[in-house]
Amino acid sequence: xxRQSVLLSVLLLLALLVSACTSAATPAATPTASPIVMTxxxxxxxxxxxxxxxxxxxxxxxxEILFAVGAGSQVVGxxxxxxxxxxxLELPGLGDFMGFSIEQIVxxxxxxxxxxxxxxxxxxxxxxxxxLTVYYLxxxxxxxxxxxxxITVGEERPTVFYEIDGTDPSKxxxxxxxxxxxxxxxxxxxxNVGRAMDSQYGQMSIEALLAADPxxxxxxxxxxxxxxxxxxxxxxxxxxxxxxxxxxxxxxDDLASRPGPRLVDGLEELARLLHGVTLP
Amino acid sequence: xxxxTVHPIWIALAALLAALLLSMLVGxxxxxxxxxxxxxxxxxxxxEIGADLRVADTILFxxxxxxxxxxxxxxSALAVSGAAYQGLFRNPLADPYLIGVASGAGLGAVxxxxxxxxxxxxxxxxxxxxxxxxxxxTVLMVVSLARVGRSLPVTNLLLAGVAxxxxxxxxxxxxxxxxxxxxxxxxxxxxxxxxxxxWQPVLAVLPYWLIGLGILMTMGHALNVMQFGDxxxxxxxxxxxxTRWIIIGVSSLATAAAVSFTGIIxxxxxxxxxxxxxxxxxxxxxxxxxxxxxxxAFLLLADVLARIVMTPQELPVGIITALTGTPFFLWxxxxxxxxxxxx
Amino acid sequence: xxxxxxxTVRYGAKPVLKDVSFRLADGEILAVIGPNGAGKxxxxxxxxxxxxxxxxxxxxxxxxxxxxxxxxxxxxIAVVPQARSLPAGFTAWQVxxxxxxxxxxxxxxxSPADEELIWEAMRRTDTQHLAHRLVGELSGGELQRLLLxxxxxxxxxxxxxxxxxxxxxxxxxxxLLNQMVEVVRQPxxxxxNGKAHQPAALVVLHDLYxxxxxxxxxxxxxxxxxxxxxxxxxxxxxxxxxxxxxxxxEVMRSPNGKYPLVVPLMA
Numbered sequence: 001x002x003r004q005s006v007l008l009s010v011l012l013l014l015a016l017l018v019s020a021c022t023s024a025a026t027p028a029a030t031p032t033a034s035p036i037v038m039t040x041x042x043x044x045x046x047x048x049x050x051x052x053x054x055x056x057x058x059x060x061x062x063x064e065i066l067f068a069v070g071a072g073s074q075v076v077g078x079x080x081x082x083x084x085x086x087x088x089l090e091l092p093g094l095g096d097f098m099g100f101s102i103e104q105i106v107x108x109x110x111x112x113x114x115x116x117x118x119x120x121x122x123x124x125x126x127x128x129x130x131x132l133t134v135y136y137l138x139x140x141x142x143x144x145x146x147x148x149x150x151i152t153v154g155e156e157r158p159t160v161f162y163e164i165d166g167t168d169p170s171k172x173x174x175x176x177x178x179x180x181x182x183x184x185x186x187x188x189x190x191x192n193v194g195r196a197m198d199s200q201y202g203q204m205s206i207e208a209l210l211a212a213d214p215x216x217x218x219x220x221x222x223x224x225x226x227x228x229x230x231x232x233x234x235x236x237x238x239x240x241x242x243x244x245x246x247x248x249x250x251x252x253d254d255l256a257s258r259p260g261p262r263l264v265d266g267l268e269e270l271a272r273l274l275h276g277v278t279l280p
Numbered sequence: 281x282x283x284x285t286v287h288p289i290w291i292a293l294a295a296l297l298a299a300l301l302l303s304m305l306v307g308x309x310x311x312x313x314x315x316x317x318x319x320x321x322x323x324x325x326x327x328e329i330g331a332d333l334r335v336a337d338t339i340l341f342x343x344x345x346x347x348x349x350x351x352x353x354x355x356s357a358l359a360v361s362g363a364a365y366q367g368l369f370r371n372p373l374a375d376p377y378l379i380g381v382a383s384g385a386g387l388g389a390v391x392x393x394x395x396x397x398x399x400x401x402x403x404x405x406x407x408x409x410x411x412x413x414x415x416x417x418t419v420l421m422v423v424s425l426a427r428v429g430r431s432l433p434v435t436n437l438l439l440a441g442v443a444x445x446x447x448x449x450x451x452x453x454x455x456x457x458x459x460x461x462x463x464x465x466x467x468x469x470x471x472x473x474x475x476x477x478x479w480q481p482v483l484a485v486l487p488y489w490l491i492g493l494g495i496l497m498t499m500g501h502a503l504n505v506m507q508f509g510d511x512x513x514x515x516x517x518x519x520x521x522x523t524r525w526i527i528i529g530v531s532s533l534a535t536a537a538a539v540s541f542t543g544i545i546x547x548x549x550x551x552x553x554x555x556x557x558x559x560x561x562x563x564x565x566x567x568x569x570x571x572x573x574x575x576x577a578f579l580l581l582a583d584v585l586a587r588i589v590m591t592p593q594e595l596p597v598g599i600i601t602a603l604t605g606t607p608f609f610l611w612x613x614x615x616x617x618x619x620x621x622x623x
Numbered sequence: 624x625x626x627x628x629x630x631t632v633r634y635g636a637k638p639v640l641k642d643v644s645f646r647l648a649d650g651e652i653l654a655v656i657g658p659n660g661a662g663k664x665x666x667x668x669x670x671x672x673x674x675x676x677x678x679x680x681x682x683x684x685x686x687x688x689x690x691x692x693x694x695x696x697x698x699x700i701a702v703v704p705q706a707r708s709l710p711a712g713f714t715a716w717q718v719x720x721x722x723x724x725x726x727x728x729x730x731x732x733x734s735p736a737d738e739e740l741i742w743e744a745m746r747r748t749d750t751q752h753l754a755h756r757l758v759g760e761l762s763g764g765e766l767q768r769l770l771l772x773x774x775x776x777x778x779x780x781x782x783x784x785x786x787x788x789x790x791x792x793x794x795x796x797x798x799l800l801n802q803m804v805e806v807v808r809q810p811x812x813x814x815x816n817g818k819a820h821q822p823a824a825l826v827v828l829h830d831l832y833x834x835x836x837x838x839x840x841x842x843x844x845x846x847x848x849x850x851x852x853x854x855x856x857x858x859x860x861x862x863x864x865x866x867x868x869x870x871x872x873e874v875m876r877s878p879n880g881k882y883p884l885v886v887p888l889m890a
Contacts, residue, residue, distance in 0.1 A: 015320055015324065016304060016320060016340075016345065095594070097464055097468075098468065098594075098595075098596075099468075099594035099595070099596070100594075101307075101308040101309070101594060102343055102477065103307045103308045103309040103339050103343055103344075104308050104309050106309070106335055106338050106339055106343070107309045107335050107339070109334075109335060118464075120465045122407075122465075125477070125478070126477040126478070129342055129343075129477045129478035130338050130339075130342050130343055130477070131338050131342060370710075498729055498730055500730070500731065501724075501727070501729065501730055501731025502729070502731075504713075504717075504721065504731065505721055505724055505731075507710040507713070508709065508710060508721070509708075511668070511673050511704070512702070512704060514671075514672065514673060514693055514697075515671045515672070515673070515697060515700075515701070515702040515704075516697055516721055516722065516724045516725065516777070517693055517694040517696070517697025517698065517724045517725030518693065518694075518724060519692070519693045519694070520693075557712075561712060562710070562712035562713070563717070565730070565731060
């Protein structure tokens with residue numbers, strides 16, 4: 001009797017071993033759009049066929065930013081210490097610096113696993129060996145570099161006009177592309193109408209503004225005492241949809257004009273204002 | 281007496297098979313047996329793995345199987361080395377780390393970790409390579425401190441081992457204090473547990489395991505003879521010094537290779553031979569092969585526990601062996617007072 | 624024939640054996656006597672290869688023993704040590720079987736001929752009934768007989784016995800030495816090399832009253848030097864012995880008149 005069960009176990013093990021040596025035939029993936037190719041913080045080339053729909057974040061900083069940029073619905077798993085925003089707590093915790101359960105990560109079938117500087121390279125290797133796509137975000141402020149991996153095409157993005165200075169109401173100052181504020185807006189999934197300008201900082205005429213008719217007007221000069229009521233009173237401005245529908249919002253310029261820890265606060269503020277995501 | 285040699289081996293083999301199966305079946309994700317059977321069938325028939333089975337396939341073959349192999353190799357290497365050292369030093373407290381493998385491996389790993397190697401093929405190999413080199417160099421240092429001409433007196437080995445171990449340990453602690461960045465990673469490595477997955481560690485360890493354990497398996501008779509002391513062993517025709525060099529050499533190789541990938545896992549080399557001695561006696565011709573099987577089974581079971589006891593978090597397996605090993609050891613101590621294995 | 628010529632052995636700087644020469648013919652029993660520290664045990668260790676000689680030679684049938692490998696030497700010289708601190712977990716049978724080590728392969732596998740030899744040695748030393756008992760349970764006398772059986776099984780032309788009667792009761796001392804004599808007179812079936820000559824035995828003895836009864840020749844060692852070497856009649860002389868041992872000794876005749884008896888002279 002003992003011999004029989006031993007024999008059975010040997011057979012089962014042999015089956016496992018032999019099948020390990022045979023390579024599994026996986027169905028070929030059919031590429032739809034052109035793949036997204038990026039270089040992560042460790043110099044690795046990371047390729048995604050399309051923006052990630054299922055993201056696992058293994059660091060609290062990354063989790064926060066993901067939710068702040070509105071990609072929270074795409075997050076399917078987190079590390080045990082990711083507790084902000086509270087929505088994150090509903091996601092399965094997959095471990096912490098003492099060790100992650102690679103099996104559970106694999107079981108979630110993610111498109112992308114986000115790591116941060118606190119993770120050792122061995123973890124990257126282990127995840128790679130399990131067939132997962134890993135992106136190592138060394139510097140959280142470089143989040144915008146990997147933004148293309150997160151945005152999904154076809155989503156509605158509100159148009160925004162960010163006023164830096166409205167002293168001359170016929171030609172308010174705004175930012176073009178490539179500035180910090182512009183980047184933030186991009187990360188917050190908003191269309192910066194100022195991009196129509198060539199320069200990074202410039203004045204946009206009120207006519208152009210009327211033509212663009214942004215969904216939102218953010219008052220970056222609110223700290224200097226500019227209020228939505230004042231803006232509404234400006235000649236010609238009353239025609240703007242944003243003014244008519246009360247979407248002229250003050251914005252704390254400090255949060256957006258310099259890189260620093262309050263960057264995330266800026267993002268949160270933008271998300272709250274633009275998308276109505278409440279982040280207490 | 282001849283008939284008895286059959287049964288313990290079969291029991292040990294059965295235990296090992298059970299442990300191997302358990303290691304494959306258990307993890308922080310529970311897979312249904314049906315899914316597992318389907319995956320195995322799909323692989324064997326060379327067919328396509330459907331999308332629904334991909335997770336099970338990855339977990340079984342990319343995660344659990346290589347890990348099972350590595351843990352089994354490590355457990356057997358540690359147990360056989362422990363048994364051989366207990367015979368060589370004629371001391372029940374001997375374990376594979378006596379003459380520097382663990383302290384050297386730890387120092388090598390921590391040195392590299394505090395250099396903050398980059399992530400690339402060389403960078404990832406650096407830690408196991410450094411810990412292997414550290415282990416081997418440390419043993420060489422102990423041996424050259426201990427030797428007297430061509431002979432290797434046991435007392436000298438023990439003393440040199442203690443001295444070098446504490447020196448290497450002190451250096452390691454100093455480096456840990458200095459490099460705050462990699463501290464977490466270094467401590468996790470030192471506590472034991474396979475942080476590197478995949479088949480590379482298994483393939484790297486395998487040649488040392490084959491050579492080391494292959495030779496050690498033939499040392500049973502020599503170890504028996506050596507229990508009578510160096511003098512009587514030599515008078516009976518055993519080349520004592522050569523035997524000692526060989527055992528230390530191959531044992532260090534096998535243990536260093538295993539420890540370089542799994543970190544320092546304690547108690548296996550100490551407990552498993554004692555447990556087996558209680559069951560089958562002190563004949564090393566039986567004890568060594570049984571330690572091979574038993575050590576692998578023991579560490580596999582500990583690894584399974586490490587995976588499920590605080591799921592999804594994984595404990596370093598070194599903690600499990602220490603926690604379960606200590607009560608075992610005390611129980612053996614109580615029982616062995618009535619058993620004459622050590623005079 | 625074992626030939627020892629001008630053997631000098633040192634422990635570090637201190638010479639322990641100085642210019643020791645003697646012969647041991649096949650079938651002969653040589654008793655080595657002397658006070659403590661004379662170098663008797665050192666002589667055994669030097670002959671068995673544990674201590675390398677500083678100068679001098681040890682030859683058997685012309686072959687220089689120091690030029691032999693450990694294994695070859697073990698096929699020529701077997702040692703019966705004192706039965707002290709033997710590993711407790713071995714059975715008696717296993718202890719005796721280790722005597723075959725010089726003839727076994729690296730794995731230590733015993734052939735049926737080996738096993739037959741082991742059983743015969745245990746029968747001749749009256750230990751076969753202890754075969755499956757553990758060493759830790761046996762008495763000093765039983766262990767000493769086991770060690771004699773082990774040396775028998777080693778089937779060497781020369782056997783060295785290092786104070787085998789120490790710690791034994793008188794009846795066991797007599798018994799052991801009787802068995803030793805019997806081994807020498809009737810050698811156990813050989814190791815397959817075809818030689819059937821009688822082995823020679825060198826036995827270190829503390830107890831002077833046993834010497835004459837069992838030894839053909841006697842070697843008196845004092846401070847590492849050979850003080851006397853010859854038959855018992857020649858060496859066991861009151862003047863010689865009193866000087867060597869530092870107390871007045873008298874040599875008398877045994878009651879049956881056959882053997883000289885050495886006794887201390889009581890004042």
